[in-house]
Amino acid sequence: MLSRYRFLSSYVPAKARAMVFEKYGNPKDVLRAHTYELPPLTPTTLHMRFLASPINPADINQIEGVYPARPTFTKELGGLPDGEHKELAVGGNEGVAEIIAVGDQVKDLKVGDWVIMGRAGFGTWRTHAAATPNDVIHFNSKEIGLIQAATLSVNPCTAYRMLKDFVTLKKGDFVIQCGANSSVGQSVIQIAKAWDVNTINIVRNRPDIENLKTYLKSLGATHIITDQELRSYKTKELIKEWTGGNVVKLGLNCVGGEVATEMAKYLGQSGVYVTYGAMSRQPFVVPASHLIFKDIKFLGFWMSRWNKTHSREEKEEMLNEVITLMKFKKETPGYAAFEEVLWGNPSESNESLRDKFLDALDKSGAGFHGKKQILKMQY
Amino acid sequence: MLSRYRFLSSYVPAKARAMVFEKYGNPKDVLRAHTYELPPLTPTTLHMRFLASPINPADINQIEGVYPARPTFTKELGGLPDGEHKELAVGGNEGVAEIIAVGDQVKDLKVGDWVIMGRAGFGTWRTHAAATPNDVIHFNSKEIGLIQAATLSVNPCTAYRMLKDFVTLKKGDFVIQCGANSSVGQSVIQIAKAWDVNTINIVRNRPDIENLKTYLKSLGATHIITDQELRSYKTKELIKEWTGGNVVKLGLNCVGGEVATEMAKYLGQSGVYVTYGAMSRQPFVVPASHLIFKDIKFLGFWMSRWNKTHSREEKEEMLNEVITLMKFKKETPGYAAFEEVLWGNPSESNESLRDKFLDALDKSGAGFHGKKQILKMQY
Ligand SMILES: NC(=O)c1ccc[n+]([C@@H]2O[C@H](COP(=O)([O-])OP(=O)(O)OC[C@H]3O[C@@H](n4cnc5c(N)ncnc54)[C@H](OP(=O)(O)O)[C@@H]3O)[C@@H](O)[C@H]2O)c1
Ligand SMILES: NC(=O)c1ccc[n+]([C@@H]2O[C@H](COP(=O)([O-])OP(=O)(O)OC[C@H]3O[C@@H](n4cnc5c(N)ncnc54)[C@H](OP(=O)(O)O)[C@@H]3O)[C@@H](O)[C@H]2O)c1
Numbered sequence: 001m002l003s004r005y006r007f008l009s010s011y012v013p014a015k016a017r018a019m020v021f022e023k024y025g026n027p028k029d030v031l032r033a034h035t036y037e038l039p040p041l042t043p044t045t046l047h048m049r050f051l052a053s054p055i056n057p058a059d060i061n062q063i064e065g066v067y068p069a070r071p072t073f074t075k076e077l078g079g080l081p082d083g084e085h086k087e088l089a090v091g092g093n094e095g096v097a098e099i100i101a102v103g104d105q106v107k108d109l110k111v112g113d114w115v116i117m118g119r120a121g122f123g124t125w126r127t128h129a130a131a132t133p134n135d136v137i138h139f140n141s142k143e144i145g146l147i148q149a150a151t152l153s154v155n156p157c158t159a160y161r162m163l164k165d166f167v168t169l170k171k172g173d174f175v176i177q178c179g180a181n182s183s184v185g186q187s188v189i190q191i192a193k194a195w196d197v198n199t200i201n202i203v204r205n206r207p208d209i210e211n212l213k214t215y216l217k218s219l220g221a222t223h224i225i226t227d228q229e230l231r232s233y234k235t236k237e238l239i240k241e242w243t244g245g246n247v248v249k250l251g252l253n254c255v256g257g258e259v260a261t262e263m264a265k266y267l268g269q270s271g272v273y274v275t276y277g278a279m280s281r282q283p284f285v286v287p288a289s290h291l292i293f294k295d296i297k298f299l300g301f302w303m304s305r306w307n308k309t310h311s312r313e314e315k316e317e318m319l320n321e322v323i324t325l326m327k328f329k330k331e332t333p334g335y336a337a338f339e340e341v342l343w344g345n346p347s348e349s350n351e352s353l354r355d356k357f358l359d360a361l362d363k364s365g366a367g368f369h370g371k372k373q374i375l376k377m378q379y
Numbered sequence: 380m381l382s383r384y385r386f387l388s389s390y391v392p393a394k395a396r397a398m399v400f401e402k403y404g405n406p407k408d409v410l411r412a413h414t415y416e417l418p419p420l421t422p423t424t425l426h427m428r429f430l431a432s433p434i435n436p437a438d439i440n441q442i443e444g445v446y447p448a449r450p451t452f453t454k455e456l457g458g459l460p461d462g463e464h465k466e467l468a469v470g471g472n473e474g475v476a477e478i479i480a481v482g483d484q485v486k487d488l489k490v491g492d493w494v495i496m497g498r499a500g501f502g503t504w505r506t507h508a509a510a511t512p513n514d515v516i517h518f519n520s521k522e523i524g525l526i527q528a529a530t531l532s533v534n535p536c537t538a539y540r541m542l543k544d545f546v547t548l549k550k551g552d553f554v555i556q557c558g559a560n561s562s563v564g565q566s567v568i569q570i571a572k573a574w575d576v577n578t579i580n581i582v583r584n585r586p587d588i589e590n591l592k593t594y595l596k597s598l599g600a601t602h603i604i605t606d607q608e609l610r611s612y613k614t615k616e617l618i619k620e621w622t623g624g625n626v627v628k629l630g631l632n633c634v635g636g637e638v639a640t641e642m643a644k645y646l647g648q649s650g651v652y653v654t655y656g657a658m659s660r661q662p663f664v665v666p667a668s669h670l671i672f673k674d675i676k677f678l679g680f681w682m683s684r685w686n687k688t689h690s691r692e693e694k695e696e697m698l699n700e701v702i703t704l705m706k707f708k709k710e711t712p713g714y715a716a717f718e719e720v721l722w723g724n725p726s727e728s729n730e731s732l733r734d735k736f737l738d739a740l741d742k743s744g745a746g747f748h749g750k751k752q753i754l755k756m757q758y
Contacts, residue, residue, distance in 0.1 A: 068672045256667050278667035286665050288635050288657035291679025293447045298677035300670025 011101055013038035013047060017344045018126030019357050020088040022073075022080060024065025027361060031063065031091065033353035036077045038130050043103040045130055048115065052150035053095030053124040054338070055364045055373045056183075057277065062121075063091055069120040069304045076130075090123025095375075096141055096149040097129070106133050114141040116153045118315070120304040125357070127344040127377050137312065139319045144326055147338060147374055151183065156322050158276060158303045159187035163197070166272040166299065167249045171196040174243050176266050177252035178202040178227070178259045179279055181212060183372050186219055186337075188252060193220025194325050200242065200266070202230055202259060215337070227259045239266050247271060257282030270295045276302070338372040339363065345378040390480055392417035392426060396723045397505030398736050399467040401452075401459060403444025406740060410442065410470065412732035415456045417509050422482040424509055427494065431529035432474030432503040433717070433753045434743045435562075436658070441500075442470055448499040448683045455509075469502025474754075475520055475528040476508070485512055493520040495532045495698075497691070499683040504736070506723040506756050516691065518698045523705055526717060526753055530562065535701050537655060537682045538566035542576070545651040545678065546628045550575040553622050555645055556631035557581040557606070557638045558658055560591060562751050565598055565716075567631060572599025573704050579621065579645070581609055581638060594716070606638045618645050626650060636661030649674045655681070717751040718742065724757040 016038055021030040038047055061067035071089035079086045099113045109115070115136035117124060122135055141149035163169060175192055179185050180201030192199045201216055203209075205226040213224045223242050229235065239248075247268020253260045254277030261284045264273055273296055275284075290296045307315065341360045343353065360373040395417055400409040417426055440446040450468035458465045478492045488494070494515035496503060501514055520528035542548060554571055558564050559580030571578045580595055582588075584605040592603045602621050608614065618627075626647020632639045633656030640663045643652055652675055654663075669675045686694065720739045722732065739752040 068668075253667075275665075275667050275670040277671070283664045283666040285662045286654075286677060287662040288632075288654050288679070291654040291677065292656070292681045293679075293684075295679055295681070295684065298665060298670065300667070300672075300674055302671045302674070305672075305674065 011041065013040065013130075014049070014100075014128045015346070016126055016128035017346070017350075017353060018077070018090045018123070019092070019354070020077060020080070020090050020123075021063055021071075022083050022085045022088050024063065027060055027063045027091075028358055031354065031357065032080055033350035033357065034077065034080060034088065035350060038128055039076060041101050041103055041130070043105040045103050045132055046099055046106055046109060046136075047101040047128065047130055048097040048099045048136070049128050049379065050095050050097045050124060050126060050375075050377050051114070052146050052340075052377065053092050053126075053375045054151050054154075055092070055125075055361060055375070056094060056154055057279065057364075058154075059092050059094075059125075060361070062093070069093070071121050071123060090126050090129075092123060092125035092375075093117065093120045094151065094154045095124030096146065096152075097124075097136070100128075109133055109136070109138055113138050114149060115139075116141065116149065116319075118312070119307055125375060127379065137315055137319070139316055140323065144323055146376070147340070148326060150374060151338070151372070152319065152322060152326075154303060155183040156187040156191070156326065157318055158184050158301065159191055160318065160322050160325070161303065161306055162252055162274050162276065162301050163188065163191055163195075163250070165301075166274055169195060169197045169249065172198065172246070173250075174198045174200060174246055174248040175250045175252065176200040176202070176248050176263055177254075178263050179254040179277065180221070180224070181216060182254055182277070182279070184254060184276065185252075186216070189216060189219045189221045191322075191325050198222040198243075200225065200239065200248065202227060202263060205229075227262075230259065230262050236265075250274065252276065253284070254279055256280045256284050258284075260284035261286075264290055264296065264298075267294070267296050270297075272297045272299060275300050338374050340374050340376045342378050343375040390420065392419060392509075393428070393479075393507045394725070395505055395507035396725070396729075396732060397456070397469045397502070398471070398733070399456060399459070399469050400442055400450075401462050401464045401467050403442065406439055406442045406470075407737060410733065410736065411459055412729035412736065413456065413459060413467065414729060417507055418455060420480050420482055420509070422484040424482050424511055425478055425485055425488060425515075426480040426507065426509055427476035427478045427515070428507050428758065429474050429476045429503060429505060429754075429756050430493070431525050431719075431753050431755045432471045432505075433530050433533075433751055434471070434504075434740060435473060435533055435751075436656070436743075437533075438471055438473075438504075439740070441472070448472070450500050451502060469505050469508075471502060471504035471754075472496065472499045473530065473533045474503030475525065475531075476503075476515070479507075488512055488515070488517055492517050493528060495520065495528065497694070498686055504754060506758065516694055516698070518695055519702065523702055525755070526719070527705060529753055530717070530751070531698065531701060531705075533682060534562040535566040535570070535705065536697055537563050537680065538570055539697065539701050539704070540682065540685055541631055541653050541655065541680050542567065542570055542574075542629070544680075545653055548574060548576045548628065551577065551625070552629075553577045553579060553625055553627040554629045554631065555579040555581070555627050555642055556633075557642050558633040558656065559600070559603070560595060561633055561656075561658070563633060563655065564631075565595070568595060568598045568600045570701075570704050577601040577622075579604065579618065579627065581606060581642060584608075606641075609638065609641050615644075629653065631655065632663070633658055635659045635663050637663075639663035640665075643669055643675065643677075646673070646675050649676075651676045651678060654679050717753050719753055719755045721757050722754040 020034040073087040251273040256278040257280040364373040399413040452466040630652040635657040636659040743752040
């Protein structure tokens with residue numbers, strides 16, 4: 001077979017920078033910035049450079065070792081200078097990358113294509129990576145811009161699937177959610193709005209609550225209520241007034257604890273209550289009457305499981321639908337409030353890259369406590 | 380149209396005795412024994428005499444006014460002598476009755492047939508009743524004997540549906556349940572045994588625990604563990620040993636509280652956790668990880684809802700299947716440990732019938748705290 005490498009044989013793989021860890025623990029303790037060389041390209045692999053990668057809550061749980069989707073520990077990055085082990089994992093699970101070289105047996109992918117990760121655990125907090133075509137998914141991400149492409153596959157897709165897979169939502173139906181200002185929550189608001197589905201949005205109270213309400217309204221939120229208001233005895237009447245007596249079909253919970261328990265009361269007969277996160281780190285309580293008499297189903301959703309159990313075609317279809325919805329909502333401020341962090345500059349030391357990263361980590365989280373932090377790679 | 384009443388026109392409806400209430404409250408306060416006359420038979424109605432009716436936990440909740448399946452309050456029984464209202468409801472939801480007269484337009488039912496109730500809320504703690512054919516279901520109940528027929532439609536059917544409708548159980552699969560010595564729990568054990576499905580049975584500890592274990596084993600229980608043992612740190616290993624690493628597919632909960640929370644830990648990946656009761660009157664706690672990562676589904680089951688949403692044909696099919704399972708298990712001591720209470724003797728006063736009933740109520744409940752009490756009617 002003739003060699004058809006689509007680049008000069010003088011192609012020299014770049015030096016990569018990455019946020020890595022060699023053992024589980026508090027991210028502040030175990031994360032290091034690291035420099036390593038990409039392995040030579042082979043006929044079946046590709047090289048890519050990351051453009052942007054967000055910091056998501058699950059990334060942190062993964063480093064802590066409490067997340068079931070494990071990172072990939074590999075010897076290929078070389079050990080840390082002060083390391084105990086030879087194997088390292090790169091943090092981050094989401095991001096958009098541009099292909100910079102492809103082996104001659106690689107089909108359907110070419111230099112310049114933008115790709116996102118096809119599975120959790122690849123490691124996206126880095127400037128460059130070697131991969132196989134199976135690791136990535138190519139789609140028309142350039143249409144929606146860098147930041148949205150970088151944050152498309154986890155949060156908007158989670159919102160989309162949860163709105164689509166558990167109940168059939170029709171125009172005028174009602175969905176209730178807590179943690180409504182999380183990135184997922186904001187996507188829920190926007191997708192529901194695009195479908196004319198009403199959202200009742202629970203957020204934590206804060207001094208500038210009116211600003212947050214205005215912002216969420218601008219995304220398309222129908223009603224907003226704080227966790228404190230939710231506890232009030234008048235809430236039942238209020239929500240009845242909002243819904244005009246229609247049942248709330250779907251509840252989405254990423255918080256847990258008291259607010260999650262409280263929220264379940266507002267689901268209607270045979271409603272579905274989907275838990276996808278536990279930001280408060282508290283479990284919630286289920287009264288038997290919800291289950292037995294109201295027939296409420298308490299289910300969970302995990303995007304990683306969906307990705308594992310669905311085909312590339314289904315993933316591409318989902319991405320394209322979500323992109324269409326995003327374009328539809330172009331007038332809104334975008335899928336999430338975020339902050340860009342320029343990262344990876346070759347002239348910066350590993351110490352400085354690490355400090356920059358930990359700074360971003362501190363500020364991460366939508367809404368009150370921060371903004372989604374997105375590493376924008378520099379070369 | 381010619382009159383074809385299948386009885387002498389001299390037929391005089393019997394005087395009926397019933398346990399009634401005119402308002403919700405503590406059963407001890409609101410229940411009265413009452414004497415009333417059946418209304419005359421019409422071409423479309425039937426008269427029946429009850430043979431046996433159990434006291435079930437839900438009957439009590441219904442009288443307390445905390446059960447969503449409401450009793451039928453009607454003026455047809457006449458008011459109580461000391462009553463405030465004209466409308467009365469008869470307690471009890473389950474029982475077997477013999478038809479003693481049918482109107483001439485009634486098809487498929489004849490004098491001498493045994494019937495059970497087609498829906499909740501009919502009122503079965505009485506000697507006689509007038510009904511329409513729609514109120515009752517006729518099946519070959521004589522085959523299985525009086526007590527089993529009287530207690531067939533609620534507990535064994537609940538056990539059967541829960542084992543059948545949520546997961547597909549194959550030979551060798553595992554089910555875990557708490558309140559395993561409840562009547563439903565005993566039916567679960569027996570039906571599972573008939574299907575070669577293994578049961579892990581949680582019961583409350585008690586001084587004579589070995590007797591209970593022996594009894595449940597005789598029904599077909601695979602493993603038995605007390606609530607106290609369940610809390611021990613070794614339980615995980617023990618259950619792993621029992622299951623040989625197979626996942627537990629189904630959990631059945633009628634208790635709630637701590638034991639229900641604890642039990643959820645032993646369900647395997649994508650298991651289904653069905654709640655059908657809350658004997659401890661405590662809610663239980665759900666950790667998000669069970670929902671998100673283990674994909675455990677927390678659902679509820681309510682026989683009354685199933686009955687409402689399924690056809691007479693489906694009900695008859697279920698009853699016949701359950702009867703077959705019961706016959707299959709004839710060598711076992713029967714579907715539940717019970718105690719017969721002779722009730723309704725025409726020569727006894729209403730005061731005496733009431734005292735007798737309240738006595739039985741005190742003793743009701745399977746296992747440690749009592750035995751299922753079954754009114755056996757006297758004439
Ligand atoms: N199951 C899945 O497949 C899946 C997919 C995507 C995300 N998730 C999960 O969904 C959750 C949100 O993710 P995200 O990326 O959207 O998050 P994000 O944008 O970083 O937002 C975090 C949200 O959590 C809230 N929050 C933080 N600490 C809290 C606490 N102690 N009590 C109550 N609320 C608290 C914040 O509200 P304030 O403004 O009040 O701080 C904010 O709404 C995370 O748990 C994440 O792991 C799950
Ligand atoms: N959803 C439905 O369609 C449906 C259908 C049938 C029954 N049920 C429900 O299922 C439950 C059992 O009914 P049943 O007729 O089988 O009951 P039963 O025969 O009267 O037995 C009662 C059971 O509850 C246990 N129990 C009582 N108090 C308890 C407490 N405080 N904590 C823990 N366990 C306690 C008893 O265990 P001990 O021996 O330790 O006292 C016994 O195992 C009830 O809640 C009933 O309403 C529901």
